[in-house]
Amino acid sequence: MSTDRGRQPARPIASVRTRLAILAVAALTLAAALALAGPGTHSPALGRAAAAQAPPNVLVIETDDQTLESMRVMKNVNSLIGDQGATFANSLVNYSLCCPSRATFLTGQYAHNHGVWTNTAPDGGFGRFESLHAHDNLAVWLQDAGYYTAMIGKYLNQYENQPLVPPGWSEWHAVAPEPYRPYNYTLNDDGTLVNYGQRPADYEQDVLTRRAVDFVDRRTPEAQPFFLWLTYTVPHSGGPYHDPNRPTNCNNAPKPPTRYAHAFDSEPLPRPPSFDEPNVGDKPAAIRKRARFAPSTVAYIERNYRCELESLLAVDDGVRKLIAALKAKGALANTLIVYTSDNGFFHGEHRIAQGKMRPYEESIRVPLEMRGPGIPQGVTISPLAINADLAPTIVDAANAHPGLVMDGRSLLPVTRKPKVDKGRQMLIEQPGFEAIRTRRYMYVEYENGERELYDLKRDPYELESRHRDSAYASVERELAARLDLLRGCAGSSCRIQRADPPAPP
Ligand SMILES: [Ca+2]
Numbered sequence: 001m002s003t004d005r006g007r008q009p010a011r012p013i014a015s016v017r018t019r020l021a022i023l024a025v026a027a028l029t030l031a032a033a034l035a036l037a038g039p040g041t042h043s044p045a046l047g048r049a050a051a052a053q054a055p056p057n058v059l060v061i062e063t064d065d066q067t068l069e070s071m072r073v074m075k076n077v078n079s080l081i082g083d084q085g086a087t088f089a090n091s092l093v094n095y096s097l098c099c100p101s102r103a104t105f106l107t108g109q110y111a112h113n114h115g116v117w118t119n120t121a122p123d124g125g126f127g128r129f130e131s132l133h134a135h136d137n138l139a140v141w142l143q144d145a146g147y148y149t150a151m152i153g154k155y156l157n158q159y160e161n162q163p164l165v166p167p168g169w170s171e172w173h174a175v176a177p178e179p180y181r182p183y184n185y186t187l188n189d190d191g192t193l194v195n196y197g198q199r200p201a202d203y204e205q206d207v208l209t210r211r212a213v214d215f216v217d218r219r220t221p222e223a224q225p226f227f228l229w230l231t232y233t234v235p236h237s238g239g240p241y242h243d244p245n246r247p248t249n250c251n252n253a254p255k256p257p258t259r260y261a262h263a264f265d266s267e268p269l270p271r272p273p274s275f276d277e278p279n280v281g282d283k284p285a286a287i288r289k290r291a292r293f294a295p296s297t298v299a300y301i302e303r304n305y306r307c308e309l310e311s312l313l314a315v316d317d318g319v320r321k322l323i324a325a326l327k328a329k330g331a332l333a334n335t336l337i338v339y340t341s342d343n344g345f346f347h348g349e350h351r352i353a354q355g356k357m358r359p360y361e362e363s364i365r366v367p368l369e370m371r372g373p374g375i376p377q378g379v380t381i382s383p384l385a386i387n388a389d390l391a392p393t394i395v396d397a398a399n400a401h402p403g404l405v406m407d408g409r410s411l412l413p414v415t416r417k418p419k420v421d422k423g424r425q426m427l428i429e430q431p432g433f434e435a436i437r438t439r440r441y442m443y444v445e446y447e448n449g450e451r452e453l454y455d456l457k458r459d460p461y462e463l464e465s466r467h468r469d470s471a472y473a474s475v476e477r478e479l480a481a482r483l484d485l486l487r488g489c490a491g492s493s494c495r496i497q498r499a500d501p502p503a504p505p
Contacts, residue, residue: 055146056373057220057335058227058394059322062105063315063367064098064154064236065356066308066341069270071367073309076320078369081339083378085371086415091385092437095430096343096356096363099124099157101387102231105342106137108391108406111429113490116156118431125158130166136403138391139168142227145400148219152211153231154179164191173211175204180238182255183245187211198244203257205232205311209318213325220329225398230322232315235308235345247310253303256310264309269302274349274360274461282465283350284450290351301348308345336372336397338390350462359428359435359444359452360462372397375415383421384439385411388494407494422497427486436483440500443467443479453479455503471504 071078078087093101095111103109103116106129111117115132118124139149150171159166160177165188174188183198187207196202212230219226235254243251247261256263276293277283293301319339326332344363346352356363368385370393371377388408395402396410413420428435428444435444442462444452451467453476466472478501486494 054334055225055398057225057326057331058142058147058338058398059326059335060105060227060229060338060340060390060394061315061319061322062102062153062229062231062339063312063341064231064233065343065345066235066312066367067344067347067362068365068367069362070235070309070312073264073312074316074319074367076316076323077339077367080319080323081337081371082369085337085369085375085377086379086381086411088368088370088381088385088411090382090439091340091366091368091387092364092426092428093343093366093387094427096358096428097430098236098342099126099129100430101342102156103129103133104387105390106139107133107404108138108388108395108402108408109404110388110407110427110489110494112488113405113407119157121158126156126160127158129156133404134167137168138394138402139227139229141395141400141402142398143168143170145398146224147227147398147400148222148224149227150215150219151229151231152215153208153229154233155231161188161193164188171215173208175208175233178238179233180236182238183243200245200258203245203314205234205314205318206257208232209314209321212318213321216322216325216329216331220326220331227394227398230318232318234311234315237304237307247307249303250307250310253307254311256307257314260310260313262310263313264306267306267309269298269305269347272349272461274463276348277350277463279463280351282452282463282468284446284452287350287352292351293348293353297353298348301353304354305347334373336370336375336394338368338370338393340368340387340390341366342387357430359433359442361442361456361460364428364437370411370415374412379415379418381411381414381418383414383418384424384426384437385414386424386426405491407489407491409495423499425482425486425496425498427483427489427494429487434483434487436479436486438479438482438498438500440503441475441479443476443483445480445483451476457503475501475503 094104099119100111100116103114107114116124116129121127143149148170151169152173155174165172172190175185182204183202185196187194237254246258280287326335343356344365345356346362349362389411392406392408393411396412426437428437433444433446440457442454452465453467454462
């Protein structure tokens with residue numbers, strides 16, 4: 001938990017100024033060339049030069065607790081982002097919990113390096129992040145690189161409008177201190193606290209979309225590129241338990257807008273082989289002690305699942321409106337758009353009715369789709385990605401300079417050449433366990449000495465841990481050695497690539 005680990009020497013301000021000066025000279029040179037070309041003429045070569053030099057806008061849309069499985073209902077996200085760019089089929093998070101995951105987004109670091117260990121003080125939450133990284137995070141780096149930066153939605157847990165606008169943000173629209181209320185919440189507009197009521201038009205996700213569309217409308221005529229982090233708060237559940245608007249069957253569950261009140265009323269709850277897992281003898285005691293589900297528990301999971309999907313349709317509408325706004329302004333082609341979630345969620349797999357913070361796939365896998373300059377259209381990327389890659393990707397696209405040693409890597413090269421990936425070794429960690437996820441295996445070491453090992457190629461639902469299977473002894477030894485290298489890694493030592501150890505016949 002060293003606080004200065006991974007810290008680079010302070011950036012020389014001159015280098016930022018020099019870079020801005022070079023950009024300005026380049027822009028002037030281009031303007032002069034365009035003036036010589038005369039009005040009405042069009043030079044494809046100059047067009048390419050301008051496109052190559054203009055830093056892209058960056059729009060990151062992040063949901064809260066959204067599973068990969070739920071992406072099947074996000075028709076606009078899939079058709080307007082994934083189909084127009086890259087869909088990452090195997091994207092993970094280092095620590096599947098809101099605040100640590102968002103701290104990773106803002107630093108490009110794994111939890112053991114960024115030091116935000118949970119959602120609440122003293123080891124986590126906004127206060128912990130701010131004390132460690134207030135003046136050195138993605139927003140600050142992008143501002144230094146000449147970007148206009150904005151956050152709309154939920155910021156880090158326990159952010160309660162102190163300070164009214166944190167450093168690094170040119171514009172600020174945070175729902176605080178209670179981000180999960182669909183109605184009757186407060187929005188902090190650049191330091192002015194605005195209270196929203198309980199009319200259908202006050203529905204939080206739609207208000208966030210309106211703020212974001214307004215932002216795009218205002219900022220896209222500007223030459224200055226923008227970075228917008230739009231963080232919706234669904235499908236996370238949240239109070240109040242009784243809302244004035246339909247649907248009442250989603251009280252005490254994620255709350256959809258009235259227009260989607262019953263869109264998934266008859267949607268069946270997915271029941272993969274791991275649902276209410278019949279035999280958990282291979283699993284740690286925390287799972288073994290769980291009883292099979294009572295019918296009332298299954299009904300609860302199903303209702304919650306349906307309300308989640310309905311609430312996500314509000315986000316899907318928002319993405320359609322945002323893309324339309326960018327297109328109308330001619331800014332779509334030069335905007336890097338990223339869609340993701342901060343962590344996954346359980347819906348009954350392995351006898352876990354709800355929640356996250358476990359090493360199983362449902363918890364650590366998240367949606368990740370991106371489109372933008374240089375990203376090929378309609379590609380599916382099977383190599384592993386992780387949330388620590390997002391900051392490096394954005395820094396790469398924006399030509400910014402990170403103040404921290406980042407643990408992830410830019411995803412832009414792998415979208416063009418998936419074969420550059422030789423087998424990434426991802427660290428999954430949180431208090432209580434550390435794990436290594438490779439393309440084929442998941443190996444977990446718990447603090448109390450328990451172990452799990454899954455061969456995901458043969459057992460994608462993680463039904464049978466092989467940690468006591470002698471046929472897998474050499475696989476386990478090798479993964480344990482690799483995990484030893486990763487648990488204290490920083491920067492390049494987190495990015496080792498190895499082929500998977502061979503599985504037994
Ligand atoms: Ca979350």
